[in-house]
Amino acid sequence: MMSAIDPVADVTGIGVWGVPLAVASGAVRIGTPFLFVSLGECLTEKSGRVNLGLEGTLVMGAMSAYAISYYSGSAWLGVLVAGLVGSVLGALHGWLCSLPRVNDVAIGIALISLGTGLAFFLGKPFIQPSATKLPAIDLGFWSSSPEVRSALQINALFVVGLLLAPAIAFLLARTRWGLVLRTVGESSDAARSMGYRVNTVRAIATTCGGFLAGVAGSFLSLFYPGSWNERLSSGQGLMAVALVIFAQWNPVRCLWAALLFGASSALGPALQSVGVSSGYQLFNAVPYVLTLGIMIATSSASRRLPGQPAELTVAR
């Protein structure tokens, strides 16, 4: 579940300049699934609940996207089905946590187990065959160097994510739905007194978050690394929880945070490819140390983190 991410792009041919190039392209490639899964988690957490189970949703999404793309030949259909499968898992989390006395953190960890177990079970037949992949937008057309060209292959899903982040920010800040969602996240009593059903709103938010996590999984299996196997996810679903805190529950900041997390994951392999053989493993820990640093710096015994929904038990 938490193995290291493979080397990003083979840039050894162009020397030391390969490092920033690999980090930039890695930020986008590794960052895209982070972006989708963190936007989903952000939406869920804004409603006052945490879904730790997005790791299972992600793996389930990756498997179903690969299977559907293999059978239908359409990668985009795979993305859609991955999102729908993710919504089902999200709805399951949302419904179970609506029951009294059920702990959302524990249900999340149970859903990691269920989602990855189901994905590995059902996905066994798809480890060997090759499915249709998502197309890439070739931003490196101007270069004659194959290393540069391969590093600048941008996936259309990244563009979707790029647009989705401000769109979700707008939805939360400027629309009636967003206001209801934030009210439920800030004070369930206030929302209830206004006649909104708190558990329903949270279940819907968790379902939408599950959809985005499923899409993140489809990126893993259909673009980068671009295959289905049991070591596909390196814990992006769980990291999303850290990432949302790092982004202080702001969708646009989720975009920058996802790129940063992606870049730091790409830095190790990139350094390795130019001969740095030791110490690069510690770069994998940089996002977590940074997140921890932010939490320590901005928390206090009497105050919440800036931007944090008040109903969020896990961050209280």
Added chain:
Amino acid sequence: MNRAAAEAVLIRAGALLASMALFGAFVALAGADPFDVFYQMYRGSFGTSFSVQNTLLRAAPLMLTALCTAIPARLGLMVIGGEGAMVIGGLASITCGLACGAMPPWFVTVAMAVAGIAAGGAWVGFSGALRAYRGVNETISTLLFNYIAIALLSYFVEGPMRDPTSLNKPSTRAIPAEDMLQSIPGLEVHWGLVFGLVACVIAHVLMMRSVFGFGAAIAGGNLRAGMLCGLPVRRMMIIAAVLGGGAAGLAGMAEVAAVHGRANASLVTGYGYTGILVSFMAQHEPLAIIPVALLFGGIGASNGLLQRVDHLPDATVAVLQGILFVVILASETLYGRFAIFRPREERVVRSAVRGPTPEAI
């Protein structure tokens, strides 16, 4: 048996049956005979002396990592850092074991255990201190520390502590065979099982039968009430986190000293995460952890037979575990729903006034 205990056992048993029915339907859809699957699971987990020992081997680390969640949970802390504490405990114990050199084996074992407990305790204790003094949420910080621990493990194993002869799988040097943690006499099970059992019993005495445990229950039930009583709540939080982390660190030590003899990526087992759910299923009661850990150890142990006899993929037991976790956690909601389990006085009063149930208020 009192009514509350009967309620707990019956709801658990019902959830277990419901999970088995769901799982049976699942394997039937996958083309296997569910009754044969259950029979093979029984054979693979408790049916032969070999499978019982396999079950015990898997249950031992689960008992210790479950304590990492259970002990702080009495104080209302939700710690999910067992995985990281286990990794750090394993890393510290191999460092200590290699440094011991030519000391007698019993000394090496004790030193490794102390190092594992101390490192795991400090690791989770730091999260406890951050919570107590800075208000940093312990769930998130222990989750982050899991990743930091894994990064540290791969740094040391692939860098400064790497054994140059370990080519495909970077590992540290191994401790000599005579320094390894031995099997319990008469069993093929190492002493880690005894560590787990003893730790659960000690934790039970501490949390259920001591002044500290009583104070922890007060503060866990209502933090402000605990502070008003003059309880040193902050210090207690740190102590609980240290004890929990120490248990998980000991699990890492047993994994290194009894199973691998060295530290490598195999230390990242997932036992830490399974332990969280074991703790929840035991309702954070240290003694109840023992049977729950045995149950999940048994499910893990039955994996081999399911693959060989029923030709099911190795993820089958993961599916069963997932179903069990979800159903049992969801069954928490049934507590208090059945009038028969309420204390007699409450039933008498309630039938007299015909008032609403406490849940409905």
